[in-house]
Amino acid sequence: MTQLTQSVRLEFDDDVALIRIDNPPVNALSQHVRQGLLDGVTQAESSDAKSIVVICDGRTFIAGADITEFSGPPQPPDLQSVQDAMENCSKPIIAAVHGTALGGGLEVALCAHYRVGVAGSKYGLPEVKLGLLPGAGGTQRLPRITGAAKALEMMTSGEPIDAQEAFQCGLIDELVEDLENGAVAFARRAVTEQMPLLRIRDRNDKVANTPESLFHDFRTSIARRTRGFLAPEYNIRCIEAAVELDFEAGLKREQELFRDLMKGTQSKAQQYYFFAERAALKIPGLPKDTPTVEVSRCGVLGAGTMGGGIAMNFANSGIPVTIVERDDEALQRGLGVVRSNYERTAARGGISSDDVETRMGLISGSTDMGDFADCDLIIEAVFENMALKKEIFEQLDGICKDGAVLASNTSALDINEIASATSRPDAVIGMHFFSPANVMKMLEVVRGDATSNTAIATAMGIGRSIGKTPVLCGVCHGFVGNRMLFMRGIEAEKMILEGAPPSRIDQILFDFGFPMGPFAMSDLAGLDIGWDAATSSGSTVRELLCESGRRGQKNGSGYYNYDPKTRAATPDSEVEEMIQAFAERQGIVRREITDQEILERCLYPMVNEGAKILDEGIAIRGSDVDVVWINGYGWPMYTGGPMFWADTIGLQEVAERIQHYASTLGGDHWEISPLIQNQVSDGGSLSTYAN
Numbered sequence: 201m202t203q204l205t206q207s208v209r210l211e212f213d214d215d216v217a218l219i220r221i222d223n224p225p226v227n228a229l230s231q232h233v234r235q236g237l238l239d240g241v242t243q244a245e246s247s248d249a250k251s252i253v254v255i256c257d258g259r260t261f262i263a264g265a266d267i268t269e270f271s272g273p274p275q276p277p278d279l280q281s282v283q284d285a286m287e288n289c290s291k292p293i294i295a296a297v298h299g300t301a302l303g304g305g306l307e308v309a310l311c312a313h314y315r316v317g318v319a320g321s322k323y324g325l326p327e328v329k330l331g332l333l334p335g336a337g338g339t340q341r342l343p344r345i346t347g348a349a350k351a352l353e354m355m356t357s358g359e360p361i362d363a364q365e366a367f368q369c370g371l372i373d374e375l376v377e378d379l380e381n382g383a384v385a386f387a388r389r390a391v392t393e394q395m396p397l398l399r400i401r402d403r404n405d406k407v408a409n410t411p412e413s414l415f416h417d418f419r420t421s422i423a424r425r426t427r428g429f430l431a432p433e434y435n436i437r438c439i440e441a442a443v444e445l446d447f448e449a450g451l452k453r454e455q456e457l458f459r460d461l462m463k464g465t466q467s468k469a470q471q472y473y474f475f476a477e478r479a480a481l482k483i484p485g486l487p488k489d490t491p492t493v494e495v496s497r498c499g500v501l502g503a504g505t506m507g508g509g510i511a512m513n514f515a516n517s518g519i520p521v522t523i524v525e526r527d528d529e530a531l532q533r534g535l536g537v538v539r540s541n542y543e544r545t546a547a548r549g550g551i552s553s554d555d556v557e558t559r560m561g562l563i564s565g566s567t568d569m570g571d572f573a574d575c576d577l578i579i580e581a582v583f584e585n586m587a588l589k590k591e592i593f594e595q596l597d598g599i600c601k602d603g604a605v606l607a608s609n610t611s612a613l614d615i616n617e618i619a620s621a622t623s624r625p626d627a628v629i630g631m632h633f634f635s636p637a638n639v640m641k642m643l644e645v646v647r648g649d650a651t652s653n654t655a656i657a658t659a660m661g662i663g664r665s666i667g668k669t670p671v672l673c674g675v676c677h678g679f680v681g682n683r684m685l686f687m688r689g690i691e692a693e694k695m696i697l698e699g700a701p702p703s704r705i706d707q708i709l710f711d712f713g714f715p716m717g718p719f720a721m722s723d724l725a726g727l728d729i730g731w732d733a734a735t736s737s738g739s740t741v742r743e744l745l746c747e748s749g750r751r752g753q754k755n756g757s758g759y760y761n762y763d764p765k766t767r768a769a770t771p772d773s774e775v776e777e778m779i780q781a782f783a784e785r786q787g788i789v790r791r792e793i794t795d796q797e798i799l800e801r802c803l804y805p806m807v808n809e810g811a812k813i814l815d816e817g818i819a820i821r822g823s824d825v826d827v828v829w830i831n832g833y834g835w836p837m838y839t840g841g842p843m844f845w846a847d848t849i850g851l852q853e854v855a856e857r858i859q860h861y862a863s864t865l866g867g868d869h870w871e872i873s874p875l876i877q878n879q880v881s882d883g884g885s886l887s888t889y890a891n
């Protein structure tokens with residue numbers, strides 16, 4: 201055995217050389233891995249070995265380039281020299297894949313002459329998720345082995361395929377049971393059977409007959425999903441090059457496009473997000489080995505839209521759920537909605553009809569809160585009323601077993617006050633799901649003053665297990681997400697009175713990259729949430745709309761009118777007249793507002809509030825705020841989230857604009873955050889700020 205570099209060693213199994221990589225956690229292609237691979241191939245080629253196996257220790261094959269190296273200058277050797285050495289080696293090289301062969305990892309495997317993999321291994325080019333394209337020949341090699349159609353799918357989604365599919369499409373040559381023995385046996389066979397030293401770069405058969413319409417049709421099919429993102433289009437252009445050009449010319453095109461993406465803001469934002477999502481799981485002061493409560497049964501109080509959606513998350517993950525409602529009618533209605541949600545997914549092919557029954561079988565309904573007695577985690581999802589929530593938590597305190605975690609799905613209320621209704625405030629925590637709760641990935645976990653580490657670790661852990669992106673924050677009105685949203689709402693509301701129609705504000709935010717603007721969002725949520733006909737006094741546009749029977753999408757009219765079939769929104773002149781008349785009564789002078797002002801007045805109060813949230817220690821780090829906004833409200837990921845975006849604009853400029861609006865418009869929400877001022881004077885940033 202020869203230790204080639206800190207992470208790569210060369211071993212021999214009789215006549216087979218094994219180049220073994222050990223670079224935890226994911227065997228990324230750090231400089232010493234590239235160097236070790238290069239040295240390994242060179243030494244194995246000049247040794248007595250007749251064939252070579254590239255294999256990894258740990259949980260996975262190479263999972264890609266080392267993303268942490270992207271911010272520094274490139275360190276030799278580059279990946280291409282490693283790949284050239286592999287492809288041109290005079291002895292057969294076999295890549296032995298377990299875990300995930302991703303990005304640069306798959307690109308290395310594609311330079312071996314053959315590939316074997318174990319069941320459960322996965323193969324993908326996820327660079328698009330980092331705002332990039334596979335820049336080590338992957339864009340030219342993958343289509344040559346899978347065909348252009350499959351490569352388009354894999355490279356624009358970034359999703360991996362499994363071993364079976366990889367075998368069927370020729371990406372791997374054999375499925376083996378035991379990785380090392382299977383790979384070594386294959387390597388020996390390659391020698392005895394004199395298998396050719398196949399180089400994917402020399403193949404053209406799979407791309408030769410690509411239909412001309414493929415690219416146009418594919419672009420159309422992904423347009424909605426990839427709106428605003430540059431990388432999917434760049435990946436497509438590379439595959440076009442693989443079809444139209446020879447390998448070397450295609451490679452050159454790939455390099456040009458890769459460099460373009462690499463120097464742009466989108467890839468920086470998306471790479472930042474990759475680490476941000478993972479950082480959010482690390483809680484200072486919460487040791488990794490903090491004991492958690494094992495959630496064998498979850499209780500959900502309330503079978504409304506939120507409660508039903510929350511219950512579905514647990515049933516989807518195989519965890520039994522008890523849903524409790526006030527009366528049987530509401531319970532049956534709620535369970536009916538859950539069933540029809542599942543049936544709709546099944547009709548679209550997302551799950552099987554057996555899955556529908558299995559999941560429904562995991563949900564039991566009840567009208568007796570006493571049935572929460574055997575639940576390990578209980579999530580209250582009733583409407584936002586503090587008195588009601590306190591009453592409920594007092595009851596839960598009497599019913600739930602010792603050690604159970606008592607969570608509230610409140611989107612804004614004080615967890616400490618809710619906890620005060622129990623004799624165990626340490627067990628009380630906020631778990632704020634976003635609507636629709638079975639779809640949206642965001643989960644704000646809210647820690648009260650007394651919340652125990654166990655409750656926090658349990659909520660974060662179970663959040664991950666049910667496929668959410670949990671972010672921990674502290675108590676304040678609206679927590680991270682809604683507190684910032686309220687600030688955007690104040691300005692959007694003011695601007696419609698000053699002269700910008702709701703549809704224009706929505707359009708500007710849509711063009712910025714949000715799935716919808718504030719008014720379309722209010723219509724979707726329902727304008728009558730929190731509205732009371734008895735106390736309504738026509739004091740806001742929203743109240744006026746509700747008073748005139750406009751409740752949002754659900755009854756076909758709100759800020760917009762909705763087509764009953766397509767749900768397409770069209771602005772209504774009646775609403776515009778209502779707004780104008782209201783503005784007149786208020787003495788508001790209407791004027792032309794520029795697009796830039798609209799964008800600034802929507803986004804800068806959010807940045808300002810985000811900074812205040814950080815300054816108050818409500819969020820642990822700037823990147824947590826970004827994770828909340830990207831996952832909870834569809835802030836465009838390619839801008840990195842509000843904190844990263846503000847850094848990209850330049851905090852000096854952001855500060856100047858906030859101060860400009862503070863002096864011209866006034867209001868507490870324009871009062872500049874001291875953190876922004878400090879970061880401007882210290883040359884710091886918001887996205888890297890951590891408490």
Ligand code: 3H9
Nearest residue numbers: 225228263264265266267268302303304326334335336478
């Ligand atoms: C590329 O290859 C470009 C080339 O085409 C061109 C080159 C010229 N680098 O996710 P986890 C860290 S681009 C550095 O929690 P899991 C991660 O931050 C790359 N670090 O584990 C975390 O650190 P920590 C294309 C990385 O089991 C730890 O590893 N490849 C990298 O849930 C564990 O990660 C990709 O985009 C990396 N490449 O999932 C694959 N990957 O513990 C990206 C991970 O300090 N990676 N780390 O928080 C993944 O998708 C998942 O990590 C993986 C494992 C599925 C592999």
